[in-house]
Amino acid sequence: MSFFKKTLFLLKYKQKIMQKYLLALLLFLSAVTFSQELEVILQNPVSENNFRGLWVVDENVVWASGTKGTIIKTTNGGKSWQNLPIKGFEDKDFRDIVAFDEKRAFVINAGSPAYILKTTDGGNNWQIVYQDTSKNAFLNDIGFFGEKIGFVFGDPDNEANFTLLKSEDGGNTWTNIGKNLPKAQKNEAGFAASGTIMRFREPSHIWIGTGGGEKARILLSTDLGNTWQSVEVPILSGKASQGIFSVVFQDLKNGVAVGGDYTQPNFSEKTAIYTSDGGKSWKIAKIPPKGYRSCVSYIRKKTYIAVGSNGIDFSKDGGKKWKNISTEGFHTVRFIREGNIGWAIGNKGKLAKIILK
Known part of the structure; x- marks a missing residue:
């Protein structure tokens, strides 16, 4: 050479x-x-109980619900918290909560008998607005369009009819319109893992994720729950512990669903999917989260955060690619919509404030 x-x-x-x-x-x-870009700030536990219900009203007001009838609330952005156990319901596991402000909120519990409770005085007193004592009663998620029209999604009855409670008077009375939904498949149900299996977008769209059956599905309504479409999705499914655990939409077209298998928290294959046509079709994330995820929350501008028992993941491209940013485990995460502040909560009172820089 x-x-x-x-x-x-x-x-x-x-x-x-x-x-x-x-x-x-x-x-x-x-x-x-x-x-x-995300700062996770762990807080001192307010309670030693386990929490899955979480609602962020604004930068100051946050509510959470959990086991042993426990409710906690802050009105100053987490500087201090109130512990507000609901008397007479100490044996209940409140899996979801929704609040309008620091005074008014609703909670639902998992298992039978199933209750919807309402407070108008900041959690000091609660009123029963719905009760179901049937053996199969199991409520997964509660949410509202504004402050008048509300929905609660629950597991199917003996005739494979999902529970879908609707209120048109601000949550004072509820009617079961579950027969409007497609019939449940064998073993199919909802997961009350984070109170985010059902999501809404104005003016009239509802998305519900399912699991436990042979195929996980998204149930979609564009007319306030009167009619529904059923869409099979490519997320991990086929076992009672697998399926969709959380779904969220940034607008009427773009959304993300997460899940997997809660008995295999480190298994990451097919744990996240995304859609750009309003939920009519879904694609598997190109880079998935680092395992099973029980909750996903939209932040802003195609930015999402997902949490599970083994960590936190972050996506900036609409859920196509995920980056693991923490090994801290949580059940639920919620952000102020189009804001930069959120909260995450989990077992034994584990609580964190999350800031998007």
């Missing part, structure tokens, strides 16, 4: 090495920047 050819060969070799180092450096810096 001539001196000229040898020199040219060495220059090209060094160029390739430098390109590899540069690419590795850029990927590293990208990952660092990604993780530094």
Whole structure:
């Protein structure tokens, strides 16, 4: 080999090495920047009970609900919390909560008998507005369009009819319109893992995720629950512990669902899917979260956060690619819509404030 050819060969070799180092450096810096965009600030536990219900009203007012009839609330952005156990319901596990302000809120419990409770005085007193003593009663999720029209989704009865309670008077009375929904498949139900299996978008769209059956589904209504479409989705399914555990939409077209298998928290295959046509079709995330995820929340501008028992993941591209940013485990996460402040909550009172920088 001539001196000229040898020199040219060495220059090209060094160029390739430098390109590899540069690419590795850029990927590293990208990952660092990604993780530094969210700050997770652990708080001192307010209660030793387990929490799954969470509602963020605004930067100051946050409610949470959990086991042993426990309700906690802050009105100053987490500087202090009130512990407000509901008397007479100490044996209930309140899996979901929704609040309008620091005074008015609703909670639902898992299991039978099933209750919907309402407070108008900040959680000091609660009123029963719905009760179901049937053996199969199990409520998963509660939510409202504004402050008048509300829905509660629950597991199916013996005739494979899902429970779908509707209120048109601000939650004072409830009617079961579950027969409007498609029939449940064998073993199919909802997961009350984070109170986010059902989501709404104005003016009239509702999405509900299911699991436990042979195929997980998204049930979709565009007319306030009167008629429904059923869409099978490519998330992990086929066992009682698998399916969709949480769904969220940033608008009428773009949304994300997460789940997996809660008995295999580190198994990441098919744990997240996304849609760009309002939930009519779904695609598997190109880079999934690092395992089973029980909750996903929309933040802003195609940005989502997902939590599970083994960590927190972050997506900036509408749920196509996920980046693990923490190994802290939580059940539920909620953000102020189009804001930069959220909260996460989990077992033994584990609580964190999350800030998007």
